[in-house]
Amino acid sequence: MGVQERRARERQELRGEILEAARELFVREGVDQVSMRRIAEKIEYSPTTIYLYFKDKAELIDCLCEETLGKLDRRLTQIENSTPDPVERLRRGMKAYVEFGLKHPNEYKVAFMTELKPDELAGGRAKAMGQNALNHTRSSVKQCVAEGRMHVDDVEAAAQNIWATIHGLTSLLIVKTTFPWADRSKLLEQLVDTHIAGLMAERTVPAL
Amino acid sequence: MGVQERRARERQELRGEILEAARELFVREGVDQVSMRRIAEKIEYSPTTIYLYFKDKAELIDCLCEETLGKLDRRLTQIENSTPDPVERLRRGMKAYVEFGLKHPNEYKVAFMTELKPDELAGGRAKAMGQNALNHTRSSVKQCVAEGRMHVDDVEAAAQNIWATIHGLTSLLIVKTTFPWADRSKLLEQLVDTHIAGLMAERTVPAL
DNA sequence: CCATAAAATTAACGGTGTTATGTTATATCA
DNA sequence: TGATATAACATAACACCGTTAATTTTATGG
Numbered sequence: 001m002g003v004q005e006r007r008a009r010e011r012q013e014l015r016g017e018i019l020e021a022a023r024e025l026f027v028r029e030g031v032d033q034v035s036m037r038r039i040a041e042k043i044e045y046s047p048t049t050i051y052l053y054f055k056d057k058a059e060l061i062d063c064l065c066e067e068t069l070g071k072l073d074r075r076l077t078q079i080e081n082s083t084p085d086p087v088e089r090l091r092r093g094m095k096a097y098v099e100f101g102l103k104h105p106n107e108y109k110v111a112f113m114t115e116l117k118p119d120e121l122a123g124g125r126a127k128a129m130g131q132n133a134l135n136h137t138r139s140s141v142k143q144c145v146a147e148g149r150m151h152v153d154d155v156e157a158a159a160q161n162i163w164a165t166i167h168g169l170t171s172l173l174i175v176k177t178t179f180p181w182a183d184r185s186k187l188l189e190q191l192v193d194t195h196i197a198g199l200m201a202e203r204t205v206p207a208l
Numbered sequence: 209m210g211v212q213e214r215r216a217r218e219r220q221e222l223r224g225e226i227l228e229a230a231r232e233l234f235v236r237e238g239v240d241q242v243s244m245r246r247i248a249e250k251i252e253y254s255p256t257t258i259y260l261y262f263k264d265k266a267e268l269i270d271c272l273c274e275e276t277l278g279k280l281d282r283r284l285t286q287i288e289n290s291t292p293d294p295v296e297r298l299r300r301g302m303k304a305y306v307e308f309g310l311k312h313p314n315e316y317k318v319a320f321m322t323e324l325k326p327d328e329l330a331g332g333r334a335k336a337m338g339q340n341a342l343n344h345t346r347s348s349v350k351q352c353v354a355e356g357r358m359h360v361d362d363v364e365a366a367a368q369n370i371w372a373t374i375h376g377l378t379s380l381l382i383v384k385t386t387f388p389w390a391d392r393s394k395l396l397e398q399l400v401d402t403h404i405a406g407l408m409a410e411r412t413v414p415a416l
Numbered sequence: 417c418c419a420t421a422a423a424a425t426t427a428a429c430g431g432t433g434t435t436a437t438g439t440t441a442t443a444t445c446a
Numbered sequence: 447t448g449a450t451a452t453a454a455c456a457t458a459a460c461a462c463c464g465t466t467a468a469t470t471t472t473a474t475g476g
Contacts, residue, residue, distance in 0.1 A: 168376020
């Protein structure tokens, strides 16, 4: 009897259709323009059917973002494995992060620019996954310090600040589209250079 | 006689009441929890009356944010006038910026973490005002370069990157409230130190 | 063929921003 | 003073939204 398997497969198929339809709306128009009714119309099902496959809209969007965030994680892992020099690794990772954000602005917004409400404690897998980028950063910083190429008294704080730095550029470029920015690649290059130079120059106790 | 003045005054009074009621909701619960109906209930008027005083919700929120953003601008001006040393001025300005954002998270979100839709071209005075922070930064950087204390080939890009850096920390701290952050003041101190150290260390053409 | 379970739909609730249409109070002028 | 114009405010309604409950349709196993 393969009937159960078939049903499970059909279930997954429709689930996939929902995600596909939602993704199309989401990447083009952003999370606010995704509505259960619009998704339903695209797949030609009733709006409430979606609730048989996803707990609510937040979970649906979370699924979409998690998939995309996975790309960032894999890219960072790839860089990690292919770049032995920790400083260069950090450099490449930072650039890859910003480029990722600019390539997937709507996913980036959900993962890094909105807070999950306290009631949906379990949710936010995409957000959790996004924060994983920090793990890559931390390990690189640790190695830099171990090799004596950076002088920071607090590795954790340094890693968090690297994250803050690249997130700052990413999010501003996403949100302030009409602002007269300097050339993007120059901006990114300079930001990475400056921050890393700062980390390599700094003394632990500057004034004594 | 004087009836017109009185009416204008009463008009302004009600306008003020609307703003006050809206602000209370806004600062406590955020922009999404502000609704015309809730404001109306608080001031004991019908929801649609608000539209006689504000074009729409966006304009109302914009008003609230603009007021608050003014505080940031004045603070930065104050620092500018009271801190002759441009490096120290930059330092203080950056710290003041982050502290402002953490003190007024909802206003900060509207001004710096959301994009205005293209249809509301005129609106977004708060956002425009917020971007004014960059002007303070730019002038300080310019002076640093003029005094030979920083070596950057592009002042505009450097200023924009300073903005990006502090915005990054500010916005992440606002949004990722449950994240295990290092000590805030240490984070901020280190971020400012690192970036400024990078700007002071850097050579214009590093590799040649 | 029928009972059962699964899947999908319809109806409805309470909420949103906003517009068009009424109503009421106030000020001006004959 | 009383009619009229006008400004201020309210009611009703539109088109959405996310979500839940109740209901119907569809497919399965006996």
